[in-house]
Amino acid sequence: MKERARILIVGGGYVGMYTALRLQRQLKPELKRGEVEITVVSPDPYMTYQPFLPEAAAGSISPRHVVVPLRRVLDRCRIVIGEVRSIDHAKRTATLTTLATEEEGAGAEQITYDELVLAPGSVSRTLPIPGLADFAIGFKTVEEAIGLRNHVIEQMDIASSTRDPAIRDAALTFVFVGGGYAGVEALGELEDMARYTARYYLNIKPEDMKWILVEASDRILPEVGEEMGRYTVSQLRRRNIEVRLETRLNSCADRVAVLSDGARFPTRTVVWTAGVKPHPLLAATDLPLNERGRIECTPRLTVDGVPHAWAAGDAAAVPDVTAEPGKETAPNAQHAVRQAKVLGDNLAHTLRGEPLETYSHKYVGSVASLGLHKGVAHVYGRKLRGYPAWFMHRVYHLSRVPTFNRKARVLAEWTLAGLFKREIVSLGSLEHPRAEFELAAGGKPPTDPNGSS
Numbered sequence: 001m002k003e004r005a006r007i008l009i010v011g012g013g014y015v016g017m018y019t020a021l022r023l024q025r026q027l028k029p030e031l032k033r034g035e036v037e038i039t040v041v042s043p044d045p046y047m048t049y050q051p052f053l054p055e056a057a058a059g060s061i062s063p064r065h066v067v068v069p070l071r072r073v074l075d076r077c078r079i080v081i082g083e084v085r086s087i088d089h090a091k092r093t094a095t096l097t098t099l100a101t102e103e104e105g106a107g108a109e110q111i112t113y114d115e116l117v118l119a120p121g122s123v124s125r126t127l128p129i130p131g132l133a134d135f136a137i138g139f140k141t142v143e144e145a146i147g148l149r150n151h152v153i154e155q156m157d158i159a160s161s162t163r164d165p166a167i168r169d170a171a172l173t174f175v176f177v178g179g180g181y182a183g184v185e186a187l188g189e190l191e192d193m194a195r196y197t198a199r200y201y202l203n204i205k206p207e208d209m210k211w212i213l214v215e216a217s218d219r220i221l222p223e224v225g226e227e228m229g230r231y232t233v234s235q236l237r238r239r240n241i242e243v244r245l246e247t248r249l250n251s252c253a254d255r256v257a258v259l260s261d262g263a264r265f266p267t268r269t270v271v272w273t274a275g276v277k278p279h280p281l282l283a284a285t286d287l288p289l290n291e292r293g294r295i296e297c298t299p300r301l302t303v304d305g306v307p308h309a310w311a312a313g314d315a316a317a318v319p320d321v322t323a324e325p326g327k328e329t330a331p332n333a334q335h336a337v338r339q340a341k342v343l344g345d346n347l348a349h350t351l352r353g354e355p356l357e358t359y360s361h362k363y364v365g366s367v368a369s370l371g372l373h374k375g376v377a378h379v380y381g382r383k384l385r386g387y388p389a390w391f392m393h394r395v396y397h398l399s400r401v402p403t404f405n406r407k408a409r410v411l412a413e414w415t416l417a418g419l420f421k422r423e424i425v426s427l428g429s430l431e432h433p434r435a436e437f438e439l440a441a442g443g444k445p446p447t448d449p450n451g452s453s
Contacts, residue, residue: 005036005351008094008113009077010084010281012042012070014336015119015313015343017402022344024076027351031076036351038077039111041096045070045081048142051333051397052410053182054369057145058189059423065409066142068402080111086284089116089309115308115347118287118295119340120279122314122331124272131253136270139182146427148271152190153197153426155268159208160201170266173210175257177249178273179220184232185369186271187213191241192371197424211241214259216248216274223332223366224378231385232368232376276331278315290317294331300356301343310347312339322362335361337400367393 007023009016020040030036046067055061070079082098085108094116095108124138137151138144152174159171174194176187195206213220213236219229220243233243248260249270257265278293287303288296294317296304301318303309312318313336320327329335342359349356365379367389375390377383384392394414401407 004034005030005115006113007036007038007115007117007347008111009038009040009117009119010087010094011119011121011313011315012040012044012047012079013119013121013313014047014333015121015315015340016040016042016117017047017068017070017073018337018340019117019119019312019344019347020074020077021402022341023347024074026344026348028076030351038074039080039113040070040074040077041080041082041084041094041111042070043081043083045079047402049397049401049406050140050182052401053139053142053145054185054189056142057139057149057186058193058371059149060189060372060417061410061413063142063146065406065413066145068406073403084120084281087116087118087281087286089286089306092116092308115350116310117343117347118282118285118303118309118311118315119313120281120315122276123279125275125277126272127274129249130251131255132249132270132272135252135255135268136177136272139186139271139273140276145186148186148190149193150426151269152194153424156194156197156201156204157426158268160204166266169210170255170268172204172208173212173257173265173267174269174271175212175214175249175252175265175267176271176273177214178275179213179215179217179243179245180273180275181221181223181366181368183213183215183271183273184221184236186273187211187241188236188370188374189372191239192374193422193424195239196422200424207240210265211239212257212265213241213243214247214249215243215245218246220245221366221368221376224368224376225383228376228378228383228385232370235370235374276314282315287311292317299358299360300346301339301359302346302356310343312336312343318359321358321360329359329361330363333400334363334366367396369393 027036046069048067052066056063056066082096084094084096086095093110093112097108155171159168162168176183191211198204198206221229236243251258252270257267295311297311297316297318298304299319299321301312314331318329320329338361346356367377369375373387373390375393376385377389377392
């Protein structure tokens with residue numbers, strides 16, 4: 001090993017955090033002797049366990065327990081809260097901005113490294129749809145999940161108090177665009193939560209609310225198979241949820257969702273979960289990208305043809321050695337967590353001059369929650385539905401959420417949720433904590449484009 005190896009990990013998500021965790025264990029002696037330095041650059045001081053976002057939105061799990069603080073679990077790493085803007089791997093430098101950059105007025109700073117692990121993940125894939133940027137909300141972060149929960153309950157408050165039937169109908173219409181995991185699970189959990197919440201409103205019944213799922217393809221949840229996808233559609237429709245397949249959102253300007261089949265829905269809620277795309281940072285590097293904008297990788301998780309560079313997760317095009325030639329591993333958490341372990345091991349092997357391992361994992365299936373005690377699963381060829389699938393969903397993700405601390409807290413919250421009634425409180429003021437004081441001081445209250453103030 002060289003005198004001091006500087007490892008830079010870009011991203012604090014699945015791959016970034018798990019790779020750093022693995023390196024902490026594998027390089028423990030070298031870290032103690034000061035022969036290795038690990039720096040993790042992340043825009044957030046935590047890793048978000050995204051499979052729990054729908055339950056956080058429904059109030060089944062506290063938002064604090066959906067995230068894992070990086071400084072606590074990566075105690076042997078240097079954590080930098082900031083964003084990498086560009087990478088010049090030929091010079092082994094990364095340009096980044098931090099929370100202090102604007103305050104200092106000195107511009108972006110540069111950090112040098114010897115080994116690069118690029119794992120910035122993905123961002124929401126949006127389309128140039130009129131009104132989308134003004135009125136829609138995504139579902140990739142814990143802030144968006146809690147904001148959406150607050151928003152849904154606030155729309156019920158608006159509907160309960162207005163005398164205008166048009167405002168009431170728009171407030172009680174919820175449009176979700178995208179029939180993948182994020183869209184279906186978010187819709188299922190929030191509809192379940194809103195249905196329960198309606199019992200506390202004297203003038204709102206569950207059948208007054210209109211829930212619409214818009215999917216451009218001819219099926220939803222392709223990961224669980226065609227049969228389970230059809231079952232999911234039938235179950236959603238039994239709950240009076242409209243599922244519109246082979247349909248696109250053409251516009252949501254002026255708070256009217258216009259679909260490609262000609263339908264128009266006045267609505268104050270459009271949730272956009274129509275896929276993801278590689279992080280824009282990838283285009284600001286000198287690393288090779290494929291036609292989809294992902295980093296070209298080898299089965300050993302090195303960047304193809306580029307020494308001292310590694311990648312995995314959503315940002316990487318990793319060949320799937322268990323499938324036919326030309327196939328790549330899917331950009332999901334199941335692969336990302338496993339790739340991170342192999343990447344950490346291989347990076348340690350490289351520093352010690354040892355042979356590298358090949359990443360190989362056959363996709364075992366998927367589980368999805370459709371609300372409390374409802375779900376679908378297709379695992380190891382077995383198909384489950386209803387309560388067994390929902391239970392498997394919880395057991396699987398409880399086993400996968402990082403740290404014993406988080407496992408215990410989530411399990412405790414699930415236990416308490418089974419003993420007591422759901423929480424139906426909206427804490428919309430969290431999004432504008434200074435609004436009350438600004439108004440008292442003579443200012444104007446901020447406005448929320450989604451309809452709440």
